[in-house]
Amino acid sequence: MAAARINLPTIIVTAGPMMSGRFKGKRLSYVRDAFEVIGRFKKGEISEAELRVLEKEACPGAGSCQGMYTANTMACLTEVMGMSLPGSGCALAVSAKRKRIVYDSGQRIVKLIEGKVLPRDIMNRGAFEDAIRVDMALGGSTNTILHLLAIANEAEVELSLELFDEIGRETPHLVNLRPGGDYFMEDLEWAGGIPGLLNTLKDILVDRPTVSGKSIKEIASEGEVLDREVIRSLDSPYDREGGIAILTGSLAPEGAVVKQSAVKEKVKKFKGRAKVFNNEEDAVKAIYAGKIRDHNVIVIRYEGPKGGPGMREMLSPTAAVVGMGLSDSVALITDGRFSGGTRGPCVGHVCPEAAQGGP
Structure with a gap:
């Protein structure tokens, strides 16, 4: 966001994911x-x-969490947008490859300064569209919608929730890491990483520059898929639609978000009795106290940007639901947001939020 706002030569170096x-x-x-x-x-x-x-x-060393959670999703999308070097999104934190990327980034930023290559030259409309496409193919964190909208605002690129919906309906889900699947970031790295996924999507990418000096289509052409079980082909996706879905309805007239790649097919249609809580803590207490039963719908309101305040992450209640064995029989709806690790029938970002008179 800062790079987009001040528009000075920038290259992003992320820490990399942790080993399993x-x-x-x-x-x-x-x-x-x-x-x-x-x-x-x-x-x-x-x-x-x-x-x-x-x-x-579960936490054996340095790095971000091992699945397609928020930090890793954003690292991958940063690479797709062209603001970090190829391979940066998936290279493990403790790997020699990560060290090479750090060194090469130091050399490359000098060239960017000399060439007066600015972030807004890189983060154009096409970069954001491709980031959304890859986000959908990865089944990324729902937080990416908030982050991409915020970055685009700083870059003076107009994005809308409708664009996420449109691209999500057109882009198949090709990579299924945790929390929805059983693969890890290390598996995606060994399968070809983001360049491999870009190679799969190359015909629908928008060609544009990157901080590497190569265009995104050049990077995609050089990418290689080494494991088609981890990175599926367009002919054999996990789902014909992307991993994130935009929802609207009587409870969310202005929109809501669900990570549909982490929702089992049998609970994509859900009917139950609402249990309403006015904050996260009360909901967590009720879950652990055994007060939530099969076919309940947990509603956590007043956790939006104003109501929270700050739009807190509802990882504790969603993890509690799974841990208590209720993930296939209980749904959760909130105007708060989720961790990238959330799975199950959990709908967040309900808008307008309760504090603004939402339903």
Whole structure:
């Protein structure tokens, strides 16, 4: 956002994702295997000692969380927009490749300054459209909608929620990492990373410059898919629509968001009795107290930008629902936002928010 606002030569260097953890022969990710297991502990399914081990093993070193959560999604989209070097989105934090990207970025920023290449030369309308396309193909975090709109505002590029909806309906879901799937960021890296995914999407990309000195279509042409189970082809997607859906209706006349790639097919149509809470904390207490039953719809209101204030992240209640074994039988609706690790029938960003008289 700052780069778009002040428009001085900039290159983004992200930290990179963490390696997966290991416990009893299974790979672990931080959100699913640390946050969500708290519910299993509350139910008595695991001991406190096991909980402590999982918390430690799920976070084995440096880097962002291991799935397609918010930090990793934004790192990938930064690469797609052309503001970081090719490979930057997925290279592991502790890898030699990450160190090379850092070194190369230091060299490249000098060239950008000498050539007077500015962020707004890179972050044009086409860059944002491609970022949305890749976001949909990745099944990225719902937070990306907030972030892309905010960055576009600073870059003086007009984006709308309707554009996300339009591109989402046209772009297939090709990569299914955690939280919705079982693959990790390391799997995407080994399968070809963002250049591999761009190669798959190259015919629908908008050609434009990047900080690397190559155009986005040049990068896409050089990309290679090494594992078609991780990066699906256009002929064999996980879903014909993108991973994020824009919803409207009587509860959200101005729009709401759901990560549909993390919602099982059997609960995409859901009917239940509403349980209404006026803040996150009360909802979490009720979930852990066993007051939420099958076929309930948890409504958490007054958590929007004004009502919160600050539009807090509803990771605690969504993780509690999963941990308590309710993810296939309970839905959640909020005017707050979600963690990139949220999964299940969870609808957020309800607009207008409750504090502004929303339904």
